[in-house]
Amino acid sequence: MQLALWIGLCVAASVLLRSRPRVLLAAVLTLWFLVPAVGNSVVTGEAGGALGFHAASWLVIAVLAGQLLHDPWSIKDALARHFFVFLVLALVIVAAFLASRTSSEGGGMLLLVDQILAPVLFFLLLIANSVRHPGLIKMLRSLLLLLVAVVCAIAVAQWLNGEALFYGSGFRTQYWFNPETQRWMGTLDQPLALSLVVCVAAPLVAGLKRNSVQAVLLVLMIVGVLITQSRVGLAVVGVSVVLVVFFADRKPWVKAIMLAFLAGVAMVVMSSPLVVGVSERLADDTGSAQARALALEYFLTRWADYAVAGQGIGSSYRVAVQAGLETSFENPILMYSIDFGIFFAVLYFGLMLVLLLWNSAWHEYRGLTLAGLLAVVIPQTYSSLATRSVAGIVVWTILAMVVIAGDESRALRRAKRAELAAAVHQAKAPALPTGS
Numbered sequence: 443m444q445l446a447l448w449i450g451l452c453v454a455a456s457v458l459l460r461s462r463p464r465v466l467l468a469a470v471l472t473l474w475f476l477v478p479a480v481g482n483s484v485v486t487g488e489a490g491g492a493l494g495f496h497a498a499s500w501l502v503i504a505v506l507a508g509q510l511l512h513d514p515w516s517i518k519d520a521l522a523r524h525f526f527v528f529l530v531l532a533l534v535i536v537a538a539f540l541a542s543r544t545s546s547e548g549g550g551m552l553l554l555v556d557q558i559l560a561p562v563l564f565f566l567l568l569i570a571n572s573v574r575h576p577g578l579i580k581m582l583r584s585l586l587l588l589l590v591a592v593v594c595a596i597a598v599a600q601w602l603n604g605e606a607l608f609y610g611s612g613f614r615t616q617y618w619f620n621p622e623t624q625r626w627m628g629t630l631d632q633p634l635a636l637s638l639v640v641c642v643a644a645p646l647v648a649g650l651k652r653n654s655v656q657a658v659l660l661v662l663m664i665v666g667v668l669i670t671q672s673r674v675g676l677a678v679v680g681v682s683v684v685l686v687v688f689f690a691d692r693k694p695w696v697k698a699i700m701l702a703f704l705a706g707v708a709m710v711v712m713s714s715p716l717v718v719g720v721s722e723r724l725a726d727d728t729g730s731a732q733a734r735a736l737a738l739e740y741f742l743t744r745w746a747d748y749a750v751a752g753q754g755i756g757s758s759y760r761v762a763v764q765a766g767l768e769t770s771f772e773n774p775i776l777m778y779s780i781d782f783g784i785f786f787a788v789l790y791f792g793l794m795l796v797l798l799l800w801n802s803a804w805h806e807y808r809g810l811t812l813a814g815l816l817a818v819v820i821p822q823t824y825s826s827l828a829t830r831s832v833a834g835i836v837v838w839t840i841l842a843m844v845v846i847a848g849d850e851s852r853a854l855r856r857a858k859r860a861e862l863a864a865a866v867h868q869a870k871a872p873a874l875p876t877g878s
Contacts, residue, residue: 444487452501456508463571464578466505468585470564471835473498475589475639478631479556479830480612489612494552498835499560506563509570520570524845527793531562534782534790541782542754550756550781557827557834558790564835568842572849579807579843583646586839587659590643593628594666597636600626601669601716624719625671631831634824637675639836640666642817644682645809648690657700660686661707668711671719674823678816689808737762737771745784752782758828770825777828794818797841801848804855814844 459465477485477497488494510517521528538554572578599607604621606613608629613619618632625633640663647659660683667675687700711717753761758777762770771777778787795818802811817840820826826833 445493448486448497449500449504452504453507455501456504460508460512463505463509463567464575464581466501466508467564467567467571468581470498470501470505471582471585471589471839473501474832474835475593476629478609478612478627478629478832480616480631481609481629483612484609490552492551495560496556496830499556502560502564502567505567509567513570513574516570516574517566519573520566523849524569527797528566530789530793534786535559535562537786538752538755538778538782541752542756550754553828553830554755556830561834561838565838565842568839569845569849572846579810579846580649582839582843583649583807583810586639586643586836587646587650590639590666591659591662593630593636594640594662596628597626597666597669598662600628623671624669626669628666631829633670634672634675634826635831635833637667637670637672638820638826638833640670641675641678641682641820642813642836642840644679645686645812645816648686648809649807651691653692653696653700656686656690657703660704664708664711665716668716668720673720674820676720678820682812682816685812686809691808734769734772737765737767737769737773737776740765740767741771741776741779745779748779748784750783750785752778752780752786755781757781770828772824773822774825774827775822777825781828791818794837794841797845801844801851803848803851805847805851807843807847810843810847813840817841 455466455469473485474496479496482494482496483489485497486494486500506517535554535558538558542550542554568578568582596607601624604624606619606621606626627633627636630636630639644660644663647656647663650656650659663679664683667679683704684701687697687704690697690700692700758771758780761780771780775787775791778790781787798811798814798818802814805811817837821833821837827837
């Protein structure tokens with residue numbers, strides 16, 4: 443009953459707000475940031491099962507249906523302009539679905555929908571909306587930074603109180619959850635998911651105009667990553683902070699003051715209890731590096747088994763158990779290769795890299811290219827896209843921003859060339875004789 447009510451609400455919203463799809467798109471991101479997969483039953487009443495998709499995935503489907511009825515031209519235009527991109531994505535989705543349905547060990551439809559299908563449809567909706575409504579990139583940047591700030595603040599509160607605060611019953615069902623480790627995640631599904639969104643969002647701070655807002659966000663992000671105890675995240679955010687200050691549109695003396703301020707904050711933070719967890723993990727990674735090496739070794743000895751077809755979405759976890767690994771394969775390329783084949787996994791992640799390289803040159807959005815690069819690279823350091831979390835929607839949101847920026851840049855260059863050609867043609871045209 444609760445699921446039916448949620449679907450009805452999504453359909454009603456997609457109809458009532460059909461001319462303002464950005465409100466609905468913002469709601470999708472907000473839902474993923476504030477409602478983890480383990481807390482999905484709070485909204486939909488479904489903790490799992492065939493219809494246990496995340497609340498945001500239901501909203502994405504409803505918004506797409508509403509836009510196809512209200513403004514099909516924008517969807518068709520987006521598909522036409524990026525035909526080969528969506529063709530590749532369709533092939534990957536079909537391959538993943540067939541691998542899951544035809545394999546006796548397959549399954550994982552929730553993962554397929556929440557981490558691949560719905561994020562790709564969201565990517566399509568963002569590109570389609572960008573044509574009729576300029577300024578989408580700045581809106582998404584502001585929303586992402588706001589949401590990251592909120593989840594970081596919640597993580598700080600969790601660290602101070604030593605408890606989950608929200609969705610505690612759901613988090614306690616997760617094998618990794620242990621309040622004694624003091625690794626927190628805000629309202630996201632894992633500490634590393636919080637680290638991912640902070641790493642991806644940090645470069646976007648360079649595009650903000652106010653020094654005070656930049657400083658507050660960067661400090662909050664540093665603290666948030668420290669609470670996740672992510673070593674990769676801490677290194678990435680540290681580099682991003684320096685780059686944000688250097689490449690921000692500021693006078694040199696303002697940059698110097700900001701660097702001095704952030705250095706002072708870093709010294710205070712490094713002398714606080716926040717660094718204890720990260721220091722312990724730097725001294726002893728509890729065998730995680732060795733576990734990843736063993737996982738890669740196992741995969742390389744059996745890669746031919748998954749060259750074209752996989753064993754179904756989610757099967758990589760079963761294979762890891764059979765191999766005697768203490769963790770998952772901790773890399774979505776490897777995990778997707780086992781799930782639906784190496785060919786399609788490489789096609790999927792290769793497309794992400796191509797989108798980044800093709801669209802990153804000569805746009806005006808500071809930090810966006812670095813954010814796109816991190817959105818492609820950081821997920822490869824843990825299970826990320828192979829587990830239900832905010833990762834899928836964040837990665838494809840950043841890639842959509844990169845693609846939209848590329849489209850805008852190419853349109854601007856075409857307009858300038860046309861203007862120049864018209865000016866040259868007018869200059870070469872013979873002067874008309876004047877009347878007597």
